[in-house]
Amino acid sequence: MSGAGAAGRASGRASGRPSRWLDLLLPGLRAARAGRASGAAVLGTWTLLWGLLLLRGARVAATFRSGGVDDWVALATLALGLAACPIAARRWLEAAPREDAGGSRAAGSGPVDWAAFARHRQASVGLVLLGALLLIALLTPYLAPYDPNAQHAVVATRFLPPSAAHPLGTDRFGRDVLSRALYGARISLSIGFVAVAIAVSVGTLVGAGAGMAGGLADTVSMRGVDLLLSFPRLVLLIALVALFEPSLALVTLVLGATGWMGTARIVRGQVLSIREEDYVQAARALGFGRWRILTRHVLPNALTPVIVAATLGVGNTILAEAALSFLGLGVQPPTASWGNMVASGRDVMLHAWWIAAFPGVAIVLTVVSFNLVGDGLRDALDPRHAAGLR
């Protein structure tokens, strides 16, 4: 037992007696008191989940009577979160030795320097923000004070400024802006994740194919990538979307279809250099097939920069989706997305500023957290950056 144990014991003694039940009641508290942000994060999550259960118990109970898929997802998140917090606190926070300020990097820990990532203050902030966003998005049915499409008594409740009843005000149909922004988070994040998953898969396939095949196939596919990169992404997007009937699936697909070129270039570059490595030559000498060499030896070693690109890509994709929806070519009302919420507030901005303002803040927060995590990952991947250039 080094640092963490000693600190934990010391703080336990200070607060009375060290106890196991304290970990169960308030997991993460000891780590938080020892000055570890991860402890505070666990404790915060724990408090949020219990608070939700106690304050919105009736809403949670309604899941069993008349819950849709959304409600059950939220319930599963709640249950899993409540189970995970104490386990995380015992297994991971207390057991792991506390990292020294200048902790040395464990040998053979893979290309990502996780210790550097953890020490990277911006990345940690981004990770906490991102975790909170995901949690909020998953728990939205329980968190949202109103149904996102409920119009109540429209004439009496429309254009209400922020108040206790409607923390972010109401829009022109009397719908609660906070509830819509929360549901919008689900839409924006799921579009972002799915579109980037599509983009990364296609990009990896094309890049790896070009890199492994070489020759004419390589030249042709990379010229194609150059060609697609010559269009401003938004121009390509609106040209594509406008030709079809806008729908969630189409928007996601098109965002994926216009986002894979960067990944393809990265993977191709990686594959070209890894292809010449000794262990790949050895695998080839052993008579392994191309497919096996690609999937077992080349790709696993090529994927780390792709993770960075994907993380930053989610942020960019969310921005692109917001712009599309703002132009009325993305997510269609009444489904709430941050972009179309801003658009709906545009005409009435001068007397109901909250409709357009708050969804934009949500976009900025989300994209910032993805960028923070992406930058942190890049620095952790690149020792030159982690050394002092940040």
Next chain:
Amino acid sequence: MVRYTGRRLLEAVPLLLGIVTLTFLLLHLAPGDPTTAYFNPNIPPDVIEQMRRNLGLDRPLPVQYLDWLRSFFTGHFGYSFSQHRPVAAVIGDALPNTLLLSAVSLVLIFVVGCAVGIVQAVRQYSALDQALTVGALTLYSVPGFWLGLMLILLVSTPWVSSWLHLPISGMTSIDHEFMGPWGRALDRVRHLVLPVIALGLASAAGVARYMRGAMLEVIHQDYIRTARAKGLSERRVVLRHALRNALLPVVSLLGLYLPLLFGGTVVIEVVFSWPGMGRLLYNSILARDYPVVMAATFLFGALVVAGNLVSDLLYAVVDPRVRYGEGR
């Protein structure tokens, strides 16, 4: 240098041809055609058929494609369905406005971005540096359309509009025609302020982040220490010795930010009712005005290719290693 320029120009030709082909395929393989806009039960089908024939949409695709290709060599982009005048005229009205907006933004992006980056690098780890880092990171993530709306909101609040009169839409005021030459110029500039900020701020933040890194990389090198040891003023060391090398990688950012900039014009022009290519593209897509959409999409692609060419040539000017081709 001439050979390098020639080679890069030749490389751009197939790219442009590809762009033409892709825009054509994009718009013709998709369902729906311009006559969908006139969908109306009162119009008998044979009239629609006549319209298709008049617009040349009944011809086989390869013929339409060749026609489309020819129009680029002759500079005659066809006829706008919705505005009832030649596409070349429609584009001719919009293109200069977009170029004005993007050129001003581009200059400010790099000037402001580099200046902020230099200040940050010189005062590394100071409170100012950290504040600017956080600020740049946030601004980098702000969607342009929302920033534009918030700027409009800001200049419309009574206490701001009492001392700052900025127009929030269009390129000129209603009484532009009656102003003197200086008044007109000032009027143009005032109309540019908000769109340029909304279009460029995020990219300027990106450039600042990059510039800071590039400057820090240079500033710790030996020749900078030598310059300081010679007794040169800090100002001269930073602006003459360090900046020149730090600017090298920043020049290559130009090519990276151009597509972003032109994509941004679509949204910004819609927000600020700026009569440029972006708004034209948007309106033409809503009107299913195919010839204009194709021409505009092509032009956006061509602008990016041209911009990349310029940025590559610029890079070759500042970095002789590129010109004398190491493997390129």
